[in-house]
Amino acid sequence: MLNVLLIDDDISMADMLTELLGYENMKVTHVAAGQQGLNAALEGNFDVVLLDVMLPELNGFAVLEQLRKTTQVPVIMLTAKGDPADRVRGLNAGADDYLPKPFTDAELIARIQSVMRRFHTSTQPQTIRHLQSGELTLDKLRATVSVADETVSLTGTEFELLHELLMHAGQVLSKDKLSRAVLGRRQLPYDRSLDMHVSQLRKKLGNHIPEVPIVTRRGQGYLWADAVEEQA
């Protein structure tokens, strides 16, 4: 059972999310205002905090700032607009992930699971921490990717995508499988989100590696066509 604190003033959505996450074995505590939310987060023993940016009284960034003074609990920021400035601000202030509103329940669940996976990697040092392919290194704990000690700046989704490809190196992953793992939803016909993320990932890695080993198999899917080593 995962203890989730939801700080959001949209009560009807919070009610539904409480129920929906319940089916995923998550117990949701809902608080509607910033100050109360901060108090609850500091007092309670939560595994993850979902924090809305637009809150009455104390806004999300202020809550996050206060929260980070005492605890490293994973925080996912929920923002009204997909404003990149907000995203950077949230991540700089110490948020672990960021989800633009409106989101589907599947997307939220996927994000929570991904954040928890990362968090657990950090708390259980004996598990595999690094994935290495050629000069590329993916650090699961810090959620960073580097090529020959040079950091590659990836978005959360791109990181998840690369992680998924590296984990299944040498196997062709169908778009549906990747979409479920990375975006938390099934692949709909004519939805190009995943392909765009792959394109972006290729482009960003391409700035550091001459030949990015992401291969497109027509009619099948994407694959990481290079050997991957797991390291502690």
Add this chain to the structure above:
Amino acid sequence: MKLFYRTFAWVTVTVITISLVTAVLVRLNADRAIEPNAEQRVYLEAQRKRIEQRLNRRMHLHLARTQGWLVSTDDEMAQGETAFFKARGNWVAGPMLVTVGDNRGAIFIPVPPELARKLQVQQWLALSPVLVFSIMAVLLVFSYLLARQLSRPITKLEQQAQPMAGGDFDAKIALKLVQRGDEVGALAVTLNKVSQAAHDAIAAQQRLLADVSHELRSPLARIGMAASLLQRKQGESREVERIQKEVEQLGELVGELLELSRQSIEKPKHQACSINELLAETTEIFELNERDISIEQQPLLTDASVMASPQLLHKIFNNLLDNAVRYANSKVVLSAERQGDSIAIAVADDGDGLSKTYFSELFKPFFRPELARDRASGGAGIGLAIVRSATVMLGGEVCVTHSNLGGLRFQVVLPLVNDGACGRL
């Protein structure tokens, strides 16, 4: 200076010049004698004979004076050829030789008014062609100057107002025209105000559309969650699946509407974008498509760049490819070529195409030909409207023709050299 005074001044100058030139020429010509033509010769000869007879009846030359004729016995006077000429403002014909008895004399007779008028015209017509052409040339120059004076600022204004007519209300009349201070300047100021008013009205509407779309997203997300809950509680059912599918489609439509309205409000940042990179990335995104359509790309031999917002550029070609993949039978060709100062990028498919009658409608929001409606794959009908709006924002043009592959061919022409319309912001 006001246009009115300018026109007034130019007309005055023109009229005065014409009058002066004419007066001078007429005066120069006034002394010139006119040779009688055959008919006039007959008339003059008849007159001469009549006078000679009358004088012979009296046998006295000097009597002629009493009849109003001028007679001279001076031989020198009698030397010249008979002609019409002006003497003290009156037309006179002479000299004509008369013999009265043994005396000979030269006679000059006044010309009747009717003939005098004809002679006057004849005299004007007899002006040397060089002079006539000079007058015409001067007149032409002045007319040209006058016409240009009047029409040039208006033509300029018209040219600068053209983008407004095309719906670009960001366009402004240049300061040079606005600051003229005359009627044309006033018209320019008014045009700018009209353009601004139209711009504001459209912006307000777009903002409303953006706000409405944005506000629709949260309740849509809630409906989606409610449907998920229903599914959890009651298990899978066709109705819930239907709700989820509709919510997804509506969400997509609202997202695109939001995008369309945002495009008109926000000014995206421009940067140099490589054409071949654009082609490669677009191909990459669509390579793995559900209908297994092959995407062929024909890049430029030497790469070129356009000044554009990468987001808008990608949106244009993603939408075009999305359509092409939906309607192609097996192949889509993405090609680029130089066209002077522009770059033309075309997306062609080998599908069934569409009747030409629909072409002008294709870029209108929510227009979908019956063919597309029948297909389950048909989108919301807003993709091409976004393509057009984005292309216009980049200072380019988009058009559709039949493709020689069988389907449709969309061509986007973008300026290679950055001009004012899509300047760096």
